[in-house]
Amino acid sequence: METLAALGHGFSVALTPYNLLWSALGVTVGTAVGVLPGIGPALTVALLLPVTYNLEPTSAFIMFAGIYYGAMYGGSTTAILLNTPGESGSIVTAIDGHEMARQGRGAQALATAAIGSFVAGTIATVGLTFVAPLLVRLALLFGPAEYFALMVLALVTVTAVLGDSLPRGLASLLFGLALGLVGIDLQTGQARFTLGIPEMLDGIDTVVVAVGLFAIGETLYVAARHRFETEEIYAIKGSMWMSKEDWARSWKPWLRGTAFGFPIGALPAGGSEIPTFLSYLTEKKLTKHPEEFGHGAIEAVAGPEAANNAAAAGVLAPLLSLGLPTSATAAIMLAAFQQYGLQPGPLLFESNPELVWGMIASLYIGNVLLLVLNLPMAPVWVKLLKIPRPWLYGGILVFATLGAYTLNNNAVDLVILWIIGLIGFAMRVLDVPVAPCVVGLILGPLAEQQFRRALSISQGDPSVFFTHPISLAILVVAVLLVLVPIFLRRRRRHADLPAETPAESV
Amino acid sequence: MTTGRSLRVGEALLGGAVLALGLFVAAQTALLKVAPTHAAIGPRLFPFLIATGLIVVGALVLREALFGHVAHEQRGIELDWLAVALVSVGLVAQMLLLEWIGWIPATTLLFLAAARAFGSRRLALDALIGLVLASLAFVTFNYGLGLSLPIGTAIEQLMPAEGE
Numbered sequence: 001m002e003t004l005a006a007l008g009h010g011f012s013v014a015l016t017p018y019n020l021l022w023s024a025l026g027v028t029v030g031t032a033v034g035v036l037p038g039i040g041p042a043l044t045v046a047l048l049l050p051v052t053y054n055l056e057p058t059s060a061f062i063m064f065a066g067i068y069y070g071a072m073y074g075g076s077t078t079a080i081l082l083n084t085p086g087e088s089g090s091i092v093t094a095i096d097g098h099e100m101a102r103q104g105r106g107a108q109a110l111a112t113a114a115i116g117s118f119v120a121g122t123i124a125t126v127g128l129t130f131v132a133p134l135l136v137r138l139a140l141l142f143g144p145a146e147y148f149a150l151m152v153l154a155l156v157t158v159t160a161v162l163g164d165s166l167p168r169g170l171a172s173l174l175f176g177l178a179l180g181l182v183g184i185d186l187q188t189g190q191a192r193f194t195l196g197i198p199e200m201l202d203g204i205d206t207v208v209v210a211v212g213l214f215a216i217g218e219t220l221y222v223a224a225r226h227r228f229e230t231e232e233i234y235a236i237k238g239s240m241w242m243s244k245e246d247w248a249r250s251w252k253p254w255l256r257g258t259a260f261g262f263p264i265g266a267l268p269a270g271g272s273e274i275p276t277f278l279s280y281l282t283e284k285k286l287t288k289h290p291e292e293f294g295h296g297a298i299e300a301v302a303g304p305e306a307a308n309n310a311a312a313a314g315v316l317a318p319l320l321s322l323g324l325p326t327s328a329t330a331a332i333m334l335a336a337f338q339q340y341g342l343q344p345g346p347l348l349f350e351s352n353p354e355l356v357w358g359m360i361a362s363l364y365i366g367n368v369l370l371l372v373l374n375l376p377m378a379p380v381w382v383k384l385l386k387i388p389r390p391w392l393y394g395g396i397l398v399f400a401t402l403g404a405y406t407l408n409n410n411a412v413d414l415v416i417l418w419i420i421g422l423i424g425f426a427m428r429v430l431d432v433p434v435a436p437c438v439v440g441l442i443l444g445p446l447a448e449q450q451f452r453r454a455l456s457i458s459q460g461d462p463s464v465f466f467t468h469p470i471s472l473a474i475l476v477v478a479v480l481l482v483l484v485p486i487f488l489r490r491r492r493r494h495a496d497l498p499a500e501t502p503a504e505s506v
Numbered sequence: 507m508t509t510g511r512s513l514r515v516g517e518a519l520l521g522g523a524v525l526a527l528g529l530f531v532a533a534q535t536a537l538l539k540v541a542p543t544h545a546a547i548g549p550r551l552f553p554f555l556i557a558t559g560l561i562v563v564g565a566l567v568l569r570e571a572l573f574g575h576v577a578h579e580q581r582g583i584e585l586d587w588l589a590v591a592l593v594s595v596g597l598v599a600q601m602l603l604l605e606w607i608g609w610i611p612a613t614t615l616l617f618l619a620a621a622r623a624f625g626s627r628r629l630a631l632d633a634l635i636g637l638v639l640a641s642l643a644f645v646t647f648n649y650g651l652g653l654s655l656p657i658g659t660a661i662e663q664l665m666p667a668e669g670e
Contacts, residue, residue: 050653051651174560174563175524175560177559178557181552188548188549220590388626390624390625390626393624394632397597399643401616402647406647418601429516
């Protein structure tokens with residue numbers, strides 16, 4: 001009941017015409033930028049940060065919630081029509097979605113993705129409403145040792161579970177952690193790794209790194225590759241509406257996708273990649289048309305896309321209640337909170353209920369706005385896909401540099417942006433995942449603080465992490481998450497060595 | 507270009523770079539002067555842990571590249587280095603010129619370089635679009651959203667004694 005009252009209050013904040021305007025603006029620009037090829041949700045949020053600098057926090061985060069959900073919707077459009085998933089969560093959607101577009105059923109693929117996202121997003125937002133306060137209550141039991149263990153768990157999942165090469169994931173994570181060391185040590189006030197450059201005392205900004213890796217790195221990569229690649233866009237033909245059969249084949253996958261997406265996303269070790277794969281496999285097992293999978297089955301768009309959006313809402317639960325980002329996008333949201341001097345966590349619910357609940361309420365509103373925005377306006381978004389590549393990437397660079405410069409009005413950030421961009425380019429070429437670096441950069445300093453706080457409380461005795469039961473349990477899960485996949489892979493390799501097929505063909 | 511050899515070189519570069527970063531972090535950490543009271547869990551422990559991790563992972567990747575089979579299933583890829591250089595030139599030019607000639611011309615240059623890197627040959631049209639985009643961003647962010655993109659010290663000198 002307490003929760004409902006809080007949510008009601010949140011709605012009264014979010015529904016004021018002023019905030020409603022920011023929410024509508026957020027979902028619109030979020031979708032528009034998210035649709036652009038080469039721009040995934042993480043980069044969308046990072047690029048749109050400067051737009052919110054002069055808003056007061058509550059309105060800014062209401063707009064952010066809209067941008068976040070809008071970027072997820074926009075990303076699925078790109079995945080379906082261009083087969084270029086902007087983030088790992090829409091890789092699965094792209095497989096059958098793009099096939100549908102190729103067969104002239106792009107409109108239906110977009111429709112089932114949009115309606116599925118609405119259904120999943122709404123159910124998952126309800127879930128978030130009730131889970132977040134529970135997590136807050138749980139978080140009050142946590143001391144520094146438990147927080148440190150949780151952060152280790154999050155870092156481990158982002159690194160080990162998502163990538164297909166553990167050394168590459170680790171290299172990316174450690175690079176991010178090393179970047180996080182730069183600046184003044186929060187506990188002793190000592191400068192570390194600043195190379196004598198005064199602008200580095202404040203540390204390297206997560207936003208600069210994210211924009212550098214995602215926007216500059218990606219632009220350099222596409223520039224280097226575009227002579228060798230061709231892309232096909234399929235126009236949307238015929239009616240936007242789904243047939244009766246499409247509905248019949250979509251509604252169950254929507255619900256099942258939600259059931260996978262939200263709980264896994266809400267775990268402190270979540271993320272959206274695993275639920276989309278689980279949803280795809282489940283739908284393939286349950287469908288009456290298994291032969292269509294991989295060749296444009298509507299279930300294979302409906303389920304994973306619902307899972308993706310439900311997970312996106314789920315990820316907000318650990319972010320808001322524990323301050324724990326489990327995806328690159330969430331890492332940038334956390335950076336946005338820090339820009340306002342706010343630290344998400346149990347205290348934020350106490351000190352800033354208007355902001356937290358206003359933001360959660362605006363997620364409900366954003367979902368409705370997005371459904372309205374996406375179904376009739378899909379052809380408009382498709383036009384955005386046709387922007388000539390030289391202008392699109394020129395524009396991406398303009399806004400990437402704008403975002404980096406306006407952070408501190410400082411050209412040093414542009415130098416860092418360029419260097420990080422070159423590194424991001426090298427990572428793309430060498431197939432090193434980028435997300436662990438971004439999450440490592442923002443979680444590293446927080447983890448170090450908790451680590452040292454735990455050790456000062458225990459007067460330097462490192463056994464605190466293993467004698468506190470919650471901390472021990474979380475660390476055991478983290479270790480299992482690394483070891484079990486390695487073990488499984490090894491067993492599988494022994495079992496079917498001769499029949500080994502090329503890993504992926506995406 | 508797409509042979510195992512170029513892949514090995516890439517792997518070796520990755521391993522070498524990670525290893526070098528690890529050694530750098532370790533060296534920098536060792537040079538940190540720390541007040542003795544903080545010795546046990548001071549500001550050096552975490553950097554040392556990260557440095558160790560970097561060195562181990564770097565050495566693993568390097569060993570794989572030099573002696574192992576290339577485990578990673580990926581074909582070597584062709585890259586258009588000229589395009590990469592052009593985009594870089596645009597970015598460097600912008601960061602050097604930004605505060606001197608101002609946001610609008612510096613950013614138009616960046617846009618132009620990027621468009622050229624992506625194979626566009628309509629330079630005049632590209633410049634015009636870049637100019638419009640940079641100006642729109644300037645007006646929106648400086649007057650609408652209260653941020654301050656630089657007008658440029660050179661430009662400010664040209665038009666003295668304006669109201670604001």
